[in-house]
Amino acid sequence: MxxxxxxxxxxxxxxxxxxxxxxxxxxxxxxxxxxxxSMPFASASIGKCYRNEISPRTGLLRVREFLLAEIEHYVDPEKKQHPRFPEVRDIVLPLLDKETQLSGKTVPQTISIGQAVESRIIDNETLGYFLGRIVLFLVRLGVDRSKVRFRQHLANEMAHYACDCWDAELLTSYGWVECVGCADRSAYDLTVHSRYTGASLTVKEALPEPVKVEEWQAALDKKLTGLRFKKDAKVVQAAVERLDQPALEALAAELEQHGAVALETPALADGTTRVELPKELLSISKTTRMQTTREYTPNVIEPSFGIGRILYCLLEQVYWHRPNDAARAVLSLPLSVAPNKVLIVPLSSNPQLNPIAHALSARLRRLGIANVIDASSASIGRRYARNDELGTPLGVTVDFDTLKDGSVTLRERDSMVQVRGSEDEVVMAIKGLVEGTETWEQVTARMEIFGGQGEDQ
Amino acid sequence: MxxxxxxxxxxxxxxxxxxxxxxxxxxxxxxxxxxxxSMPFASASIGKCYRNEISPRTGLLRVREFLLAEIEHYVDPEKKQHPRFPEVRDIVLPLLDKETQLSGKTVPQTISIGQAVESRIIDNETLGYFLGRIVLFLVRLGVDRSKVRFRQHLANEMAHYACDCWDAELLTSYGWVECVGCADRSAYDLTVHSRYTGASLTVKEALPEPVKVEEWQAALDKKLTGLRFKKDAKVVQAAVERLDQPALEALAAELEQHGAVALETPALADGTTRVELPKELLSISKTTRMQTTREYTPNVIEPSFGIGRILYCLLEQVYWHRPNDAARAVLSLPLSVAPNKVLIVPLSSNPQLNPIAHALSARLRRLGIANVIDASSASIGRRYARNDELGTPLGVTVDFDTLKDGSVTLRERDSMVQVRGSEDEVVMAIKGLVEGTETWEQVTARMEIFGGQGEDQ
Structure with a gap:
């Protein structure tokens, strides 16, 4: 650190x-x-984390400052079902589970999350639910589904606190890169925090029916204990209170048999760490009480996203070039991820085109749609090409027909197909595409395909 | 640090x-x-910053770790106009300018940004533009406009690099708190970075017309310089190249008069720092060339937002309680800022109501509208009251009429007014309110006001 x-x-x-x-x-x-x-519930946090790696390596994959997004989902250890599990049950995942790895194989089995949980390859429903949500999230970002796999931690690599752990790995030129971890951290963290702070980090739940509980209880005679141990009385009292049920049961038998028990304590005033308690001071008896609540330490399911790694792998996976032209690179970021959604290009430096481009830019901005104008003197083909490489998914051209009839063209980055329509039509199409209510296929089906100046050839 | x-x-x-x-x-x-x-352009960054304050104080206002959002707007020092200035020209701001403060007054003058720039109270249009955008941003967050003022830095408190600086201050129980700074940092930062790194951080712009430039130029005879200075030749060459126009002019005169000049240099091989250059080695002459580009270091206008401070002041300003009931607090966060937009409450624990609440929650989630269900056993009035205090702007109640006709109620936090309509109508109203395309006044005008169970009284 x-x-x-x-x-x-x-x-x-x-x-x-x-x-x-x-x-x-x-x-x-x-x-x-x-x-x-009430349970279950979750917290989430995103922020920079820092690890003083001795030798950062593999490019941007192992760095000293990185952005981490973690969800801590708290769950009753006896109820690891998840109400929204049916939403992910049928998702098929490539799982490289423990057994497969131990048998020396590297080919994952493809199996539905439902089957994997049923056969206990994945430990429980909640863990399975999050594995499903992780793959849906990655695919939505634009990750190639055939380049995702989930690898289970082996017993010897799993953190001491985890009872099951899976890594979502993405395939890159570096090989498979761990990008999202999803661990069942059991009750480890809350238990340890509670032990060191003394704060109770448990959940109390009303039981449907009260339950009769038999348990051993120890009682010290306060007056006699005070007389006998003076300033040490409190330490002795605390040592008695810390005894658990098996210890109490054993001591009860010893007290019965010998009339006194020996008890370990923290260091007393005279330096000793052991006291003898005769039955005049200590009594241990079995009592019965009605228990109306159940108390437990929640387990934690933790999906943990390395944002920088995900972005790095995504950039590698969506970067390609046009057939037969290695110089014409394209970054196929989906609309949801691309920083700029729309490129606006005035066809030429004609001074009448620029105000139209700026008005359109302002209109898209009011709709919350990030856009950029490229009014540089480069050819329109060159301007499209460099914005393809920057990953801008849509392009609008303002040309001389715009001056005549107000129509503009809308171009899709990957296919380079263009449609033409009124500014209103094009803005509505962009809005639908950005909000995900319409696909490009639907747009091309209902709008006029534009052959135009063929500037992409 | x-x-x-x-x-x-x-x-x-x-x-x-x-x-x-x-x-x-x-x-x-x-x-x-x-x-x-091409100029102008801007960059922006948001992230945690750290200052090891000796004594953090005033609650959460002076802390050691804080979230800062800064825009660096680069501008030609000779063109500090801003194309979107007309959008803010008529905004009236309370300005506590230098002169007012120096005269011992604390009452700001209220004046439009246009007038303030014209009378040079605010140094330039771009600075004025950002002051306008800052107040629009703060008001949109829910800040009380009567509790905002802009205070100009006095000459003795202004950072050495700034040529004008204003703080947006918000009124709280601590007094006026500086939340956003807006400085014209001039060319200071880029100049200093350039000086220490040797990298050129300037903009080159084509001049509309080439300009004839007369300038002094020095030339060293390479061969003779090499023979005379050996290994020191490069140092001498560099010292000559660093000479500026006034120095060259003076040396030209000296060379003419004495046939040689003395030149300061960095330490040479023999430890000396001065060489004599006779006119056989050095010639200095006036030359004429056509200059086609202009080179300048951009100035930086920097709006700098202390996010934690803004949020703290906002929370103070929007926190109030119902008349005659100090226990019923309300946090009037606007919809754009409230973490949860909608509270969904099933009227009772009737098991038929919960599935409807969950279906509605999922529907709002699909629309990207953050919502929370409160199905606890507290009375509906209690549940509304505690969510008023948490700042949730809207509340939907699922009740027994919902089971009959599918209608639900929609409640606005500040007025406690409720309307009733079909789930579709209510969802559309929520969407309009969240997206800002409809106001609560418009919703109450077109939907049925619900007198209902009067649970808010």
Whole structure:
């Protein structure tokens, strides 16, 4: 980790966070409150994380500062079903599970998430649900579905806290790159935070029916304990309270048999760490009580997205060039990801075209559609080509017919097909494409295909 | 600043950035290329910044880690007009300018941006344009316009690089809090980066007409210089090339008069820092050339948003309570800012209501509208009240009439007014409100007002 110091003195060390997860666990109690104590619920965080890698390598894949997006989904360990599981049940994933890897194979089995959970290849429904959501997310970003696989961690590489863990890996020129992790971290984090802070990080749930509970209970005679141990009385009391059920049961038998028990304690005033408690001071008995609530530490399912890695792999996967022309590169970013959705090009430097381009730009901006005008003196083919390489999905040309009848052309980056229509028609088509309510196929089916100046050839 | 070290050794110090600006200046050359060398253009960056404040104070206003959003708008120092200035010209701002402050007054003058630029209270149009955009942005976030003022930096508090600087200040219980800075940083940053890196950070623009330029030029006889200075020849050559026009003019006169000149140099091989150059080695003459381009270092206008401070002030300004009931607090976040847009409440725990609430939630989610279901056992009035306090602007109730006719109610947080309509009508109203295409007044005018169970009283 990166270490620094905080405040005026060098005595207070601080570390840059290596993941966002722990900050979320610290908020668990508050988040549970906000959720009215009901389960399951999730928190999410996105932000820079820092790891002082000794030797950063493989280009941009192993870096010291990176953007991490993590979801912590808290779930009852006895109810790892997920209500929206049916939405992902039939998604078929290439799973490189533990057994396949241990048998020395590298070919994943393709199997539906439903089958994988049923056969316990994936540990539980909630974990399966998130694997499904991860692949849907990646494909929506533009990732090539045939270049995604899910690899299960082997027992010897899995973090000590995880009970199952899968990595979504994307295929690049570096090979398969781990981009999203999805771990069932069990109750590990909350348990450890609770142990070190003393704060209770559990969920209390009303039981449908009260349950009769038999348990051993220990009681110290306060007065006699005070007389006997003086200042150490509190330490002894605390040591008794920490005893669990098996310990109490054993001590009860010993007390019965010998009339006294020996008990380990933290260091007392005289330095000893052991006291003898006779039955005049200590009584242990079996009691019965009605339990109306159930208390448990939630398990955490954690999908963890390395945003930089995903973007790097995406850029590699969507970069290609036109057939027979290695110089004409195209970056096929989908509309949802491309920083600029629309390129606006005035056909020539004719001063009448520029105001139309700027008015159209302002109109798209008001609709929240990011766009850029390229009014440079390069040829229109050159301007399209360089914006293809920048990944701008749509292009609008303002030309001399625009001056006559107000019509403009709309061009799709990957196919280079153009349609022509009134500015209103084209703006509506762009809006539909950006919002995902219409496909390019639908646009070309209902609008006039434009043969035009053939500037793309 | 916070200091750390990078890599395996402690020898490489790094610092956490105290602002985002410098990272953007480092990219200037690339960004100018992306913009095809044309001016003006802007870059923007948002991210965490870190300052190791000795004593953080005033609650959340002075913190060591904060979110900063900065725009660097590069502009020709001779063309500080802005094409979109007319959009903000008539906006009236409360300006606490230098003169007012120096005269000991604290009451700002209210004046339109157009007048302020014309009378040079605000230095230039581009700076004025951004002041206008800043106030529009703040008001859109929900800031109370009567609690915003713009204060100009006095000469003695202005950073050495700035030629004019204004702070947007918001009124809170701490007094006026500086939330957005807007400085004209002149050419300072690019000039200094260029000086220390040796990289040229200038813009070259074709002149409309070539201009005849007369200038002094120095030439060293390479062969004789080599013979005379050996290994030092390059240092001498560089020293000659660094001479500016006034220096060349003076040396030309000296050379003419004495037949030789003395020239300061960096340390030579023998430790001396001065050479004598006779006219056999050095000639200086006046030449004429046609200049076709103009070269300049852009000025930078920098609006800089302290996101945490803006949010803190906003939360203070929109927090109030119902008349005569201090316990019923309301957080009047506008729809654009509220994390959840819609609260969905099933009227009772009747098991038929919950599936309808969940279906409605999924429908809104598909429209990209963040919503939350509160199906807890609290009374509906209690559930509305606590979501008013959380700032959720809209509430939909699913009740027993929903089971009969599919209608639901839609409630507006601040007025507590409810309308009733079919689920389709209500979803369309929500969509219009969220997208800003319809106001609540328009919704109440066209839909049936619902008197209902009066659960808000």
């Amino acid at each position: 990166f270490k620094s110091t905080i405040g005026p003195s060098a005595a207070a060390p601080v570390y840059l966070r290596p993941e966002t997860a722990q900050g979320q666990f610290l908020d668990f109690k508050k988040l549970l409150d906000y959720n009215q104590g | 916070f200091k750390s070290t990078i890599g395996p050794s402690a020898a490489a110090p790094v610092y956490l950035r105290p602002e985002t600006a410098q990272g953007q200046f480092l990219d200037f050359k690339k960004l100018l290329d992306y913009n095809q060398g």
